[in-house]
Amino acid sequence: MAENTTSRSKRLFTTAGLIFLALGIVLYFAKAPMGLNRKIYDLPIFLIIIGVCFALKGFMSKNAPVNELETSRVSFVEFLTNNAILLAMLVLVVVICILQPRFMQIRVALDILTQSSTKLIMALGICFALLIAGTDLSAGRMVGLAAVVSASMMQTATYANRFFPDLPQVEVWIPIVAAIAACMVFGALNGFIVAKYEMHPFIATLATQVIIYGVCSLYFDMPPNNSQPIGGIRSDFAQIGQMRLFSGIYKGFPGISILIPISIVICIIIWFILNKTIFGKNVYAIGGNREAAVVAGINVFRNIMFIFILASFLYGIAGVLEAARTAGATNNYGNGYETDAIAACVVGGVSMNGGIGRVGGIIMGVLIFTVIQYGLQFINVSPMWQQVIKGVIIAVAVAIDLTKYRRK
Amino acid sequence: MRKVFILALVFIVSLSCCACADEVKIGSCIYTFNDAFMLRFRNAMADESPKLGAELTLADSKNDQTTQDAQVDEFIAAGVKALIINPVNRMDVQTMVDKARAADIPIVFINREPMPEVLASYHKAYYVGAKPEESGTQSGQLIADYFHEHPEADKNHDGKIQFVMLRGENGHQDMIARSRYSVLALKNAGYEPVEIAGAIANWEKLQAMNIMNAFIMSIGAENIEAVLANNDEMALGAVEALKANDYNKGNPEMYIPVVGVDANASALDAMNAGEMLGTVLNDADNQGIAAVRLAEAVASGRDIGTIGYEVTDGKYVWIPYQKITKGE
Numbered sequence A: 001m002a003e004n005t006t007s008r009s010k011r012l013f014t015t016a017g018l019i020f021l022a023l024g025i026v027l028y029f030a031k032a033p034m035g036l037n038r039k040i041y042d043l044p045i046f047l048i049i050i051g052v053c054f055a056l057k058g059f060m061s062k063n064a065p066v067n068e069l070e071t072s073r074v075s076f077v078e079f080l081t082n083n084a085i086l087l088a089m090l091v092l093v094v095v096i097c098i099l100q101p102r103f104m105q106i107r108v109a110l111d112i113l114t115q116s117s118t119k120l121i122m123a124l125g126i127c128f129a130l131l132i133a134g135t136d137l138s139a140g141r142m143v144g145l146a147a148v149v150s151a152s153m154m155q156t157a158t159y160a161n162r163f164f165p166d167l168p169q170v171e172v173w174i175p176i177v178a179a180i181a182a183c184m185v186f187g188a189l190n191g192f193i194v195a196k197y198e199m200h201p202f203i204a205t206l207a208t209q210v211i212i213y214g215v216c217s218l219y220f221d222m223p224p225n226n227s228q229p230i231g232g233i234r235s236d237f238a239q240i241g242q243m244r245l246f247s248g249i250y251k252g253f254p255g256i257s258i259l260i261p262i263s264i265v266i267c268i269i270i271w272f273i274l275n276k277t278i279f280g281k282n283v284y285a286i287g288g289n290r291e292a293a294v295v296a297g298i299n300v301f302r303n304i305m306f307i308f309i310l311a312s313f314l315y316g317i318a319g320v321l322e323a324a325r326t327a328g329a330t331n332n333y334g335n336g337y338e339t340d341a342i343a344a345c346v347v348g349g350v351s352m353n354g355g356i357g358r359v360g361g362i363i364m365g366v367l368i369f370t371v372i373q374y375g376l377q378f379i380n381v382s383p384m385w386q387q388v389i390k391g392v393i394i395a396v397a398v399a400i401d402l403t404k405y406r407r408k
Numbered sequence B: 001m002r003k004v005f006i007l008a009l010v011f012i013v014s015l016s017c018c019a020c021a022d023e024v025k026i027g028s029c030i031y032t033f034n035d036a037f038m039l040r041f042r043n044a045m046a047d048e049s050p051k052l053g054a055e056l057t058l059a060d061s062k063n064d065q066t067t068q069d070a071q072v073d074e075f076i077a078a079g080v081k082a083l084i085i086n087p088v089n090r091m092d093v094q095t096m097v098d099k100a101r102a103a104d105i106p107i108v109f110i111n112r113e114p115m116p117e118v119l120a121s122y123h124k125a126y127y128v129g130a131k132p133e134e135s136g137t138q139s140g141q142l143i144a145d146y147f148h149e150h151p152e153a154d155k156n157h158d159g160k161i162q163f164v165m166l167r168g169e170n171g172h173q174d175m176i177a178r179s180r181y182s183v184l185a186l187k188n189a190g191y192e193p194v195e196i197a198g199a200i201a202n203w204e205k206l207q208a209m210n211i212m213n214a215f216i217m218s219i220g221a222e223n224i225e226a227v228l229a230n231n232d233e234m235a236l237g238a239v240e241a242l243k244a245n246d247y248n249k250g251n252p253e254m255y256i257p258v259v260g261v262d263a264n265a266s267a268l269d270a271m272n273a274g275e276m277l278g279t280v281l282n283d284a285d286n287q288g289i290a291a292v293r294l295a296e297a298v299a300s301g302r303d304i305g306t307i308g309y310e311v312t313d314g315k316y317v318w319i320p321y322q323k324i325t326k327g328e
Helices: A002-030 A043-060 A073-082 A084-099 A106-131 A139-152 A173-197 A201-220 A235-242 A259-276 A278-288 A290-295 A300-326 A337-347 A359-378 A383-407 B002-019 B036-052 B065-077 B094-103 B116-120 B132-149 B173-188 B205-219 B232-244 B265-272 B284-299
Strands: B024-030 B054-060 B082-085 B107-110 B125-129 B160-167 B192-200 B226-229 B278-281 B316-318 B322-325
Touching: A002 A043, A073 A084, A073 A383, A084 A359, A084 A383, A106 A139, A106 A259, A106 A278, A106 A300, A106 A337, A106 A359, A106 B205, A139 A173, A139 A201, A139 A300, A139 A337, A173 A201, A173 A300, A235 A300, A259 A278, A259 A300, A259 A359, A278 A290, A278 A300, A290 A300, A300 B205, A300 B232, A337 A359, A337 A383, A359 A383, A359 B205, B024 B036, B024 B065, B024 B284, B036 B054, B036 B284, B054 B065, B054 B284, B065 B082, B065 B094, B082 B094, B082 B284, B094 B107, B094 B116, B107 B284, B116 B125, B125 B284, B132 B160, B132 B173, B132 B226, B132 B278, B132 B322, B160 B173, B160 B205, B160 B232, B173 B192, B173 B226, B192 B205, B205 B232, B226 B232, B232 B265, B265 B278, B265 B322, B284 B316
Parallel strands: B024 B054, B024 B082, B082 B107, B107 B125, B125 B316, B160 B192, B160 B226
Antiparallel strands: B278 B322
């Protein structure tokens, strides 16, 4: 039976992949003569990429039995519900492509990945707090703090309204380290009150959130800046968020934003920490059953401290990147980012009850959110409707997730 | 937390009252201390007050009308002789006017204009600000002037101006007026404006950048002929998005004129770098000075004709905007 389904799903993926591939290649060569350039844009290339991915999945799944695709009717329905959000996203993408064919461009796909990058870094930071059945409300304000601190030291010498009028042109890494260190101080504070007083992270990080915003506003309000948006950012700093790799490989290629490789590297590191280190195992253990973890001799205090410090490190990076990307900062940067990050984690299968969650799921959750948000903006859906849709997605995703666990 | 804040406020106000018994005490609520424009405004007020022998106390209303109402109560209880209010919600100021009337002290509104009938309900209620339509008109004129000097800016040669509008916070009087009058100015200059895309970016650079980026992707930068932003921060966000797509980086073939309002330091910087076309200065300094002078004059019973600014209809002081382009 298992062998049967394996070969069937293998055949399914391979055939689908080859069909997409063939269609893509045909369209690629047909689009110019048929005058479809302005109608389907880069669709052939997308089809080819999807086709190759499917075909590869088909070939690779030789030895690994795949169970989700059993063809009996019950499991098909199960497959639909389990992947409802993903399927809804695909439907939306198709609709958007029909309404606004410009969506089918490589540069749009790259843009979506770019916008996902900082969100992904945030989500990876916050997932640790979620894994121990906590949360982190201070994440967004830490982004603001890191943005303001780094931007304040990175202004050009000639800018009229400098934050530190007498500051020399310092090395780029100094403000970055300063900004991330500032976040880590508050991360340590988070960890300390959670671990030492066994305070619920919701309350502990609520308190630090307010403190961070206050501290950041005080810093931002220092004379001579007096709460004015920080501008006149040095281009070498802005490049950290704005640089594009491989631009001009061929005509019209916009280049890959530096943010994408940065977030990929961070993903790999976090995946390694969660899956291959004792600390990672401890995080899951504490999240799964705190008492059992204590009995098993895990140093809960040290691990929780480390969780919040590591998370704040990631928020710090996200903040610096936001400041660099926009070449500016105000104390309002990052406002509300934590809710987006939590929502992306939850949609990506991280359980609010702790102990369950994978890096792959989080990446998926962030991408789903960004694609939907970006797509809705693309076809000019009112921001108010965007909010409604976002909320529905969160509720539906979690509801499906909970039914899944209950069934098991 | 609010109670503690109010107690602290009472304490500070009463302390300052003991210290300076014969000075005119003025209490001022600012809708939030996090607004760059209002910061310039309150700095101007704080600088002017000592020159008049007035004692100014500033309170941060934290963008909450209930907080602001409570702060007004505390000011009155502490015996201020005049109020200068930057309302959180300009439609919800009748309560504050009633409180000022009960205490028989002048109330000067700044930056956010109350409805005329509210001002009319009390003879010591005033408004100091700029006519929002003027900022819109001038930013529209900046674009019209540019198209006049550069006919090639009409990229598709259809005689119309396809523009993107980046709007401020929904319902804000400046957002409404700037959006409407900038378009009107283009029409009055003989052009046919077409809003090819528009969105609310809440005065913020980050939001404007993301939205502008989406527009560049969905409409195509080659189809956008101008960007009108309700303030400079949003204009700068649009500039960043354009730069990320290789526009406005010095190549005259790849240039889209962007205008904002406020004339903040970053905008002047971007204009000198050739990334932004122009901006309109909302004169915070003169508005701040006028507000304090008006409040002080009424509180000490002097003629409001002596404050050095023209008072229209006995209620309004209008401070004009100024157009600013590269090199000014």
